[in-house]
Amino acid sequence: MHSFLRVGEETNQLEAIFAELTTYYGEKINQRSKRLSSLLEPLIIIFVGGIIAVILVAMYLPMFQLSTTIG
Numbered sequence: 001m002h003s004f005l006r007v008g009e010e011t012n013q014l015e016a017i018f019a020e021l022t023t024y025y026g027e028k029i030n031q032r033s034k035r036l037s038s039l040l041e042p043l044i045i046i047f048v049g050g051i052i053a054v055i056l057v058a059m060y061l062p063m064f065q066l067s068t069t070i071g
Contacts, residue, residue: 005017
């Protein structure tokens, strides 16, 4: 990046250099955000599924225990 800026200053084309750097870093950020979201999505699904499983067990376990003590 520093060498790009140095060359841009020497050739008096800073605007073109900044446009190239903007494109490069924009693509780089998009790639990293896609990779991060593809890694986090399964973890979030497992986490939410675990929370739902705990709620279901907490809700139905007392009913099953009550039916075994009565019957």
